[in-house]
Amino acid sequence: xxxxxxxxxxxxxxxxxxxxxxxxxxxxxxxxxxxxxxxxxxxxxxxxxxxxxxxxxxxxxxxxxxxxxxxxxxxxxxxxxxxxxxxxxxxxxxxxxxxxxxxxxxxxxxxxxxxxxxxxxxxxxxxxxxxxxxxxxxxxxxxxxxxxxxxxxxxxxxxxxxxxxxxxxxxxxxxxxxxxxxxxxxxxxxxxxxxxxxxxxxxxxxxxxxxxxxxxxxxxxxxxxxxxxxxxxxxxxxxxxxxxxxxxxxxxxxxxxxxxxxxxxxxxxxxxxxxxxxxxxxxxxxxxxxxxxxxxxxxxxxxxxxxxxxxxxxxxxxxxxxxxxxxxxxxxxxxxxxxxxxxxxxxxxxxxxxxxxxxxxxxxxxxxxxxxxxxxxxxxxxxxxxxxxxxxxxxxxxxxxxxxxxxx
Amino acid sequence: xxxxxxxxxxxxxxxxxxxxxxxxxxxxxxxxxxxxxxxxxxxxxxxxxxxxxxxxxxxxxxxxxxxxxxxxxxxxxxxxxxxxxxxxxxxxxxxxxxxxxxxxxxxxxxxxxxxxxxxxxxxxxxxxxxxxxxxxxxxxxxxxxxxxxxxxxxxxxxxxxxxxxxxxxxxxxxxxxxxxxxxxxxxx
Numbered sequence: 001x002x003x004x005x006x007x008x009x010x011x012x013x014x015x016x017x018x019x020x021x022x023x024x025x026x027x028x029x030x031x032x033x034x035x036x037x038x039x040x041x042x043x044x045x046x047x048x049x050x051x052x053x054x055x056x057x058x059x060x061x062x063x064x065x066x067x068x069x070x071x072x073x074x075x076x077x078x079x080x081x082x083x084x085x086x087x088x089x090x091x092x093x094x095x096x097x098x099x100x101x102x103x104x105x106x107x108x109x110x111x112x113x114x115x116x117x118x119x120x121x122x123x124x125x126x127x128x129x130x131x132x133x134x135x136x137x138x139x140x141x142x143x144x145x146x147x148x149x150x151x152x153x154x155x156x157x158x159x160x161x162x163x164x165x166x167x168x169x170x171x172x173x174x175x176x177x178x179x180x181x182x183x184x185x186x187x188x189x190x191x192x193x194x195x196x197x198x199x200x201x202x203x204x205x206x207x208x209x210x211x212x213x214x215x216x217x218x219x220x221x222x223x224x225x226x227x228x229x230x231x232x233x234x235x236x237x238x239x240x241x242x243x244x245x246x247x248x249x250x251x252x253x254x255x256x257x258x259x260x261x262x263x264x265x266x267x268x269x270x271x272x273x274x275x276x277x278x279x280x281x282x283x284x285x286x287x288x289x290x291x292x293x294x295x296x297x298x299x300x301x302x303x304x305x306x307x308x309x310x311x312x313x314x315x316x317x318x319x320x321x322x323x324x325x326x327x328x329x330x331x332x333x334x335x336x337x338x339x340x341x342x343x344x345x346x347x348x349x350x351x352x353x354x355x356x357x358x359x360x361x362x363x364x365x366x367x368x369x370x371x372x373x374x375x376x377x378x379x380x381x382x383x384x385x386x387x388x389x390x391x392x393x394x395x396x397x398x399x400x401x402x403x404x405x406x407x408x
Numbered sequence: 409x410x411x412x413x414x415x416x417x418x419x420x421x422x423x424x425x426x427x428x429x430x431x432x433x434x435x436x437x438x439x440x441x442x443x444x445x446x447x448x449x450x451x452x453x454x455x456x457x458x459x460x461x462x463x464x465x466x467x468x469x470x471x472x473x474x475x476x477x478x479x480x481x482x483x484x485x486x487x488x489x490x491x492x493x494x495x496x497x498x499x500x501x502x503x504x505x506x507x508x509x510x511x512x513x514x515x516x517x518x519x520x521x522x523x524x525x526x527x528x529x530x531x532x533x534x535x536x537x538x539x540x541x542x543x544x545x546x547x548x549x550x551x552x553x554x555x556x557x558x559x560x561x562x563x564x565x566x567x568x569x570x571x572x573x574x575x576x577x578x579x580x581x582x583x584x585x586x587x588x589x590x591x592x593x594x595x596x
Contacts, residue, residue, distance in 0.1 A: 079530065079533055079534070080533055080537075083533065083534070083536075083537035083540075084537075086537070086541065087537060087540045087541050087544055088544075090447060090451075090541050090544045090545050090548060091544035091545075091547060091548055092548075093440070093444070093548055093552075238544070240547065359514050359515070359517035359518055360517055362517070362518050374520040374521065374523055374524035375524070376523060376524060376529050380526070380529065380530060380533070382523075382524040382525070382526055382529055383524075384524065
């Protein structure tokens with residue numbers, strides 16, 4: 001678990017270094033091509049990069065949040081959500097509890113934002129709040145806080161800037177090449193130069209102009225996917241209960257609503273790809289998120305155990321009854337600590353579940369004797385359902401969540 | 409001749425730099441361990457503060473469950489008495505309190521009127537959350553201790569640790585198995 005996180009961070013550093021190197025090489029070659037001076041090319045590349053930096057960092061988180069129509073919630077508005085965020089803050093070691101926002105949108109999704117760990121924010125859609133139970137919500141929030149803790153927002157902004165600069169340089173290069181015809185190629189007064197050397201640079205530059213933007217984009221998406229896996233791993237590490245996130249992802253996978261306020265730029269920060277179409281596997285190289293089925297598989301292979309309790313719980317929570325346990329796959333060896341802990345906790349649960357279920361059966365009987373069903377919503381509202389209410393679930397008057405009525 | 413001196417000086421400087429980097433990381437880890445320990449304490453105290461309210465709210469409804477409520481109150485008093493004394497004493501008493509609280513909530517399931525009471529629900533959510541926070545704080549504390557112990561034991565940081573007096577820290581062991589049970593009653 002911890003090993004895997006370390007490896008992931010190292011790989012991301014390499015990807016950023018790769019992008020940076022690509023930018024510099026590209027700048028040098030273009031400089032040779034256009035100005036007959038590689039150094040000038042590097043300077044131009046750096047200036048382009050700096051300008052994009054300013055643009056990206058001038059936009060605050062507030063703009064992002066207001067575009068998404070998010071409203072801030074305090075502890076009293078939604079105590080359970082706020083409590084979960086506080087719990088995950090403690091589990092992850094964040095110095096300060098991030099601000100919590102709710103987005104009024106039926107599409108279930110969540111994202112995290114914040115360039116440093118003290119000024120972070122987590123946003124959840126109302127659709128997500130309605131569909132998930134406490135453990136799943138905890139897994140999702142842990143994933144988002146994982147993003148904050150791993151400084152993913154900053155990383156993806158940096159990577160985005162590098163990618164944008166490379167694409168921009170490529171555009172400039174194409175234009176300059178077509179218009180100027182490569183002034184540098186014709187100059188023969190450079191020391192150590194010669195017709196052969198110039199031609200090679202020309203060819204390499206042309207090739208790079210074509211493939212650099214593609215490569216940069218592939219790097220960017222590859223890194224986005226890596227960070228998603230890392231956030232999943234962080235979530236399992238904080239909750240010590242990867243099944244929570246796994247079943248949350250499964251519920252999200254079957255949702256058909258598309259988040260109205262997301263676009264290509266903001267997509268990497270959401271927990272599932274907001275731009276996916278229902279039923280699409282979205283596993284190609286240009287996706288910002290790894291395929292959901294793989295994420296769920298990996299999570300489940302971490303928490304696997306022979307205990308029937310885990311199987312039982314997964315089966316009950318899973319939408320559509322898909323509860324197979326996948327044997328240890330690509331994460332063999334990394335899951336030692338997590339596995340033991342979750343098995344230990346799980347073994348305690350069924351005893352409690354049994355007791356509670358028996359108690360619940362008793363209370364159901366009492367309720368039916370009393371004729372009215374007392375119901376409590378996760379947002380804190382309590383209400384009673386009359387016996388002649390026909391439906392099997394009732395909508396909470398305050399938050400709109402569909403609460404199933406027990407015993408029907 | 410001068411090259412040799414330069415190389416030696418460079419090596420000395422490099423060693424010193426490495427030494428200080430390792431020393432700083434050890435200091436950071438030790439502070440993290442101490443900080444996360446106090447976090448556990450904060451959550452334990454919060455739980456102590458919430459319980460009287462809970463008993464008051466439940467008293468009117470759970471008239472026939474005097475024993476359960478008394479157990480909780482007694483366990484809480486015992487826990488408050490030991491609070492601040494240290495891991496070993498506290499673990500046992502806090503574990504018993506967790507056990508009695510779990511039983512209290514299981515019994516409370518039989519009283520739908522109590523379940524629908526707004527204050528009770530809010531308190532229940534608060535206590536559940538506090539229990540979760542206690543276990544997460546403990547988990548984070550143990551993670552910090554593990555990182556610290558790794559650094560103290562592994563080469564080359566063990567050299568620095570030995571020279572500057574950094575010790576291994578102790579994990580927060582769970583004494584009573586009852587303490588592992590977290591009341592996870594959900595209404596969904």
